[in-house]
Amino acid sequence: MSKHARHLRGLTIATLVFFLAGLALTFFYAPDDVNQGFAQKIFYIHVPLAIVSLCGYVLGGVFGVIHLRTRERIWDLRSYTAIHMSLIFSVGGLLSGAIWAKVAWGHWWVWSEPTLVSYLIVVLLFCTYQPLRFSIEDPERQSMYASVFSVVAGAFVPLNFLIVRLSEAFVHPRVLNLEGGTLPGSMALAFYVMVIAVALLFATLMKFEMLAKETRGQTRRLRRKLLGDDAVAPVGRSAAPL
Amino acid sequence: MPLIAAGQPTDFVSLHTAVKYVAGAYIVVFAIILIYLGIMAWRLANNQRELAELHKLVEERDAEVPEREQEPAL
Amino acid sequence: MSGATEVETASAGASADTPRPPGTLATAAAILRKDLTVELRTFETVPAMAIFTVATFVIFHFGLQRDTLSGQLAAGVLAVSLLFAAILGTNRLFVAEREQGGFDGFLLAPVDRSAMFLAKAAALFLYMAVLELVAVPAFALFAGPPRLGSALGGLVLFLALADIAFAVIGTLVSALAVHTRARDLIGPIIGLPLQIPALICFALGTGHLFTLHGSQTPPGEWLLILGLYDVVNALLAYAVFDFLLEE
Numbered sequence: 290m291s292k293h294a295r296h297l298r299g300l301t302i303a304t305l306v307f308f309l310a311g312l313a314l315t316f317f318y319a320p321d322d323v324n325q326g327f328a329q330k331i332f333y334i335h336v337p338l339a340i341v342s343l344c345g346y347v348l349g350g351v352f353g354v355i356h357l358r359t360r361e362r363i364w365d366l367r368s369y370t371a372i373h374m375s376l377i378f379s380v381g382g383l384l385s386g387a388i389w390a391k392v393a394w395g396h397w398w399v400w401s402e403p404t405l406v407s408y409l410i411v412v413l414l415f416c417t418y419q420p421l422r423f424s425i426e427d428p429e430r431q432s433m434y435a436s437v438f439s440v441v442a443g444a445f446v447p448l449n450f451l452i453v454r455l456s457e458a459f460v461h462p463r464v465l466n467l468e469g470g471t472l473p474g475s476m477a478l479a480f481y482v483m484v485i486a487v488a489l490l491f492a493t494l495m496k497f498e499m500l501a502k503e504t505r506g507q508t509r510r511l512r513r514k515l516l517g518d519d520a521v522a523p524v525g526r527s528a529a530p531l
Numbered sequence: 532m533p534l535i536a537a538g539q540p541t542d543f544v545s546l547h548t549a550v551k552y553v554a555g556a557y558i559v560v561f562a563i564i565l566i567y568l569g570i571m572a573w574r575l576a577n578n579q580r581e582l583a584e585l586h587k588l589v590e591e592r593d594a595e596v597p598e599r600e601q602e603p604a605l
Numbered sequence: 606m607s608g609a610t611e612v613e614t615a616s617a618g619a620s621a622d623t624p625r626p627p628g629t630l631a632t633a634a635a636i637l638r639k640d641l642t643v644e645l646r647t648f649e650t651v652p653a654m655a656i657f658t659v660a661t662f663v664i665f666h667f668g669l670q671r672d673t674l675s676g677q678l679a680a681g682v683l684a685v686s687l688l689f690a691a692i693l694g695t696n697r698l699f700v701a702e703r704e705q706g707g708f709d710g711f712l713l714a715p716v717d718r719s720a721m722f723l724a725k726a727a728a729l730f731l732y733m734a735v736l737e738l739v740a741v742p743a744f745a746l747f748a749g750p751p752r753l754g755s756a757l758g759g760l761v762l763f764l765a766l767a768d769i770a771f772a773v774i775g776t777l778v779s780a781l782a783v784h785t786r787a788r789d790l791i792g793p794i795i796g797l798p799l800q801i802p803a804l805i806c807f808a809l810g811t812g813h814l815f816t817l818h819g820s821q822t823p824p825g826e827w828l829l830i831l832g833l834y835d836v837v838n839a840l841l842a843y844a845v846f847d848f849l850l851e852e
Binding site: 326327328330331334335338377380381384385388389391392490494497498501504505508511512515516 | 546548549550552553555556557559560563564567571574575578581582585588589592
């Protein structure tokens with residue numbers, strides 16, 4: 290059994306349990322917000338998605354560093370999968386954020402919210418990860434360059450957040466308050482359970498994708514062994530490491 | 532975000548509208564994850580089909596080999 | 606004339622008395638000298654960047670329909686025009702190396718690979734500095750921001766720090782993109798988001814300088830953050846650049 294398959298079942302069950310618990314806490318336990326009422330429930334899915342995807346980008350950079358140091362393909366695959374999953378989570382985060390902005394402020398997009406703006410910049414940067422991989426044919430070079438990108442972009446995430454936040458703080462001075470800092474206890478519980486649930490979902494899907502990629506690679510190798518090199522289509526047009 | 536008990540109270544959106552937006556947000560997120568899972572399931576099915584094909588090939592080859600081995604003996 | 610020949614002659618000269626390869630700075634200086642010589646003989650990059658910037662000012666005039674610009678608007682037009690010019694220069698940075706085998710020659714030479722990064726970043730910085738000698742007067746002429754004369758000192762500081770960011774990030778992105786199939790597209794799309802923090806610092810800082818009743822001194826916090834962004838990116842690029850030159 291592949292090492293990616295290990296714990297996959299346990300992780301899946303844990304994800305489901307935490308998700309159900311988180312949703313139940315969100316809708317039946319946490320009180321409605323004083324200012325926003327029921328609309329604030331979007332917070333419990335939007336913010337965990339954003340936090341987990343940002344951590345995923347940084348994680349991709351950490352895996353990239355390990356790949357550059359060890360030169361083992363597995364770390365490139367991990368880096369790729371982490372960034373790929375983060376991109377998917379980011380789309381969810383941006384869309385739910387836009388819906389929340391609409392219901393809370395009446396606009397689909399708000400430039401005065403530094404967290405939202407810096408998040409968009411980060412997503413824009415990571416959107417170029419797949420085209421970069423896609424446009425390098427040599428697999429060896431593809432993995433090296435992708436790792437270099439993941440390291441630079443991973444370091445860019447906190448830097449960018451700092452600068453965008455400071456720009457807002459200098460231009461429109463106000464009290465900085467961190468997410469969750471002022472959450473009352475019952476809201477905080479639901480929020481943290483949702484964060485754990487989304488993080489578990491990230492881990493599960495990442496493991497799942499790595500297993501799928503590995504199985505795909507094994508099938509290709511088997512086909513090559515049985516039918517010769519000509520029977521296997523070149524990987525060329527793929528952005529994913531195999 | 533200064534949304535929780537901070538800043539001046541915004542206009543309360545009616546519960547009816549709020550429910551629509553909240554449901555929309557959650558549905559969008561789950562739809563994205565479902566689409567991802569759907570694509571992965573499609574790829575898995577492709578892979579399984581290919582494996583079955585290879586499996587059949589191996590069996591055919593195994594069936595051929597003994598016959599050829601018997602020929603010189605006959 | 607490629608980078609390799611310069612490096613080889615440099616090392617050949619050193620081997621006459623001592624068989625040591627040239628140091629990082631000597632190698633970087635050789636490559637930089639080569640780049641500047643090529644640029645002075647062909648006038649390929651900097652004049653194109655200058656024309657592009659002036660054309661951008663004109664385009665902004667028609668897009669915004671303003672005869673004079675001030676405050677944040679003036680700073681934004683200047684910052685965006687310079688950023689786009691930097692992207693233009695970034696695209697050309699490694700083209701000669703790739704097309705004429707300079708990379709192979711450089712990799713064969715027994716020299717520190719980081720020298721290439723230092724040389725290219727310095728070249729891009731110098732290109733930007735020369736470009737601004739044309740662009741800032743053109744900007745003053747076309748946009749007529751208030752108090753440009755008294756703000757000049759602060760503006761030069763901001764330009765220098767922003768140029769470092771453009772040069773460092775531009776060199777890294779250019780090296781990333783030069784071996785890709787769609788390098789003209791990949792370079793800018795990776796470069797633009799990475800340059801946004803520098804653009805924020807530059808635009809907000811200089812916007813303050815161009816305001817009619819603003820203070821004369823450049824806003825120190827933006828200089829500091831921009832400088833910090835430069836330093837972090839330079840260290841990062843220096844650390845990862847070697848991996849981009851491997852075969």
